[in-house]
Amino acid sequence: MILVKGKVVECVGDEMMAIIWEKIKYKLILPYVDFGKNLEVFDLTLENRVIYGDEIVLDAAKAIKEAGVGIKCATITPDEKKCEEIGKVLRSPNHIIREYLGGIILREPVICENIPKIIKSWVNPIYIARHAYAGNKDVHEMCIEGKGQLKLSFVDEISGVQTEKIIAEETKDGVIGATFIEEYAIRAFARGSMEFAVEKCLPLFLSTKSTILKNYDGLYQRVFQEVYENEFKSRFEERGIFYNFILIDAMVAKAMKSKGGFVWAMKNYDGDVQSDFVSQGFGSLGLTSSYLMTDDKKVIQTEACHGTVKNHFKKYLRGEPTSTNPIASIFAWTKALAHRGQLDKNEELVKFTEIVEKVCIATIESGCMTKDLAAALKNNEFESMTENDYLTTFEFLDKIAQNLRSCMILPKMNI
Numbered sequence: 001m002i003l004v005k006g007k008v009v010e011c012v013g014d015e016m017m018a019i020i021w022e023k024i025k026y027k028l029i030l031p032y033v034d035f036g037k038n039l040e041v042f043d044l045t046l047e048n049r050v051i052y053g054d055e056i057v058l059d060a061a062k063a064i065k066e067a068g069v070g071i072k073c074a075t076i077t078p079d080e081k082k083c084e085e086i087g088k089v090l091r092s093p094n095h096i097i098r099e100y101l102g103g104i105i106l107r108e109p110v111i112c113e114n115i116p117k118i119i120k121s122w123v124n125p126i127y128i129a130r131h132a133y134a135g136n137k138d139v140h141e142m143c144i145e146g147k148g149q150l151k152l153s154f155v156d157e158i159s160g161v162q163t164e165k166i167i168a169e170e171t172k173d174g175v176i177g178a179t180f181i182e183e184y185a186i187r188a189f190a191r192g193s194m195e196f197a198v199e200k201c202l203p204l205f206l207s208t209k210s211t212i213l214k215n216y217d218g219l220y221q222r223v224f225q226e227v228y229e230n231e232f233k234s235r236f237e238e239r240g241i242f243y244n245f246i247l248i249d250a251m252v253a254k255a256m257k258s259k260g261g262f263v264w265a266m267k268n269y270d271g272d273v274q275s276d277f278v279s280q281g282f283g284s285l286g287l288t289s290s291y292l293m294t295d296d297k298k299v300i301q302t303e304a305c306h307g308t309v310k311n312h313f314k315k316y317l318r319g320e321p322t323s324t325n326p327i328a329s330i331f332a333w334t335k336a337l338a339h340r341g342q343l344d345k346n347e348e349l350v351k352f353t354e355i356v357e358k359v360c361i362a363t364i365e366s367g368c369m370t371k372d373l374a375a376a377l378k379n380n381e382f383e384s385m386t387e388n389d390y391l392t393t394f395e396f397l398d399k400i401a402q403n404l405r406s407c408m409i410l411p412k413m414n415i
């Protein structure tokens, strides 16, 4: 057994991914890894959040910060209807954790040679560097009833001077939203994105809509340029890579016709939307790994890029076979344990995570896969697919477990 020497925080989640999460843990991790007392589990299922509120998520975030390593299963973010049903307004657990930890979310596709990309020109990976908080996903909302003037105001803590801006002389019955970002946070995001581009030795693009949001998005553009000129230019040039700002709409088109092979930095909301687009373009949402890294690089929280896959869970509840891809969630475990291993100089643990990742890719490349990937092989023409084309969720997980077992018994086997 491989001993884990430092603390790992595990956050349990919801629906289809919760079912898969448990299988990953018990079939792929625990047979080889001994956490001793080093695994702290937080139950972030919706049921538990209904009982304990969002505070339990904040507790998990604090524990992750202290441990330096967190692994999170996808969780339900209840919409308005669901909040009514449960009688409680609960926030997104991801949002709470990201707001607390801050930092950057890095997303990358798991490349399997036999899985064709939907966007055929993408021969190289596209990495997303997403600001983990603020922006459109962090809007403070307020519903207004009646008619009146709307203004923004800021009161200086020291001088007490109030700066005001009238948003609308007269508005009525609707909703308003306000968001903000501090310059230091953008600076840290710029540094994180640039470090990542240097590490990957790939060009970096930042895209925002700074022609419209001249101040908000403009600040991202200005800070990135400044950080690049003052801190990164020579390191980029030594590696033959570059940094460029491109307006987000034009960048979407440029990305689509590119060959891939770049890091794409975006604000929180833009990065969320484009992650699903890029993931699907590379074959499936189930093939994108994701982790949050704090600005000081001390803490990592891993996850899959996708959600709880509600559609598939409904089928599972009806007793129908499902074929849900576990790869991104398996990589959440491996990326987190690899970080733990690096922190503790635990080479055995790091090696184990490399083996698990290789086994996953080798299993898919041997032709065993879930329906999303089999569909990619068939140009997503679902009508022409039969059950013989793919494995069910549990058959696929068993196949990976079986392949992992042979590799762990014969560690020198070249997979």
Ligand SMILES: NC(=O)C1=CN([C@@H]2O[C@H](COP(=O)(O)OP(=O)(O)OC[C@H]3O[C@@H](n4cnc5c(N)ncnc54)[C@H](OP(=O)(O)O)[C@@H]3O)[C@@H](O)[C@H]2O)C=CC1
Residues within 6 Å of the ligand: 073, 074, 075, 076, 077, 078, 094, 285, 286, 303, 304, 305, 306, 307, 308, 309, 310, 311, 312, 323, 324, 325, 326, 372
């Ligand atoms: N990190 C997190 O915790 C996240 C949580 N969420 C939450 O998850 C819940 C469900 O959200 P939903 O909109 O369904 O988004 P999902 O990302 O869970 O799924 C959307 C669709 O993408 C496909 N898909 C996603 N992941 C996989 C996979 N691993 N294998 C195969 N296909 C996959 C499925 O398509 P098809 O049905 O065509 O097979 C699925 O219906 C919501 O409560 C949402 O708030 C959402 C995103 C992130």
Ligand SMILES: O=C(O)CCC(=O)C(=O)O
Residues within 6 Å of the ligand: 077, 092, 093, 094, 095, 272, 275, 305, 306
């Ligand atoms: O927190 C949520 O509700 C969604 C998160 C999400 O979509 C993401 O992290 O990509």
Ligand SMILES: [Mn+2]
Residues within 6 Å of the ligand: 272, 273, 275, 276, 305, 306
């Ligand atoms: Mn998303």
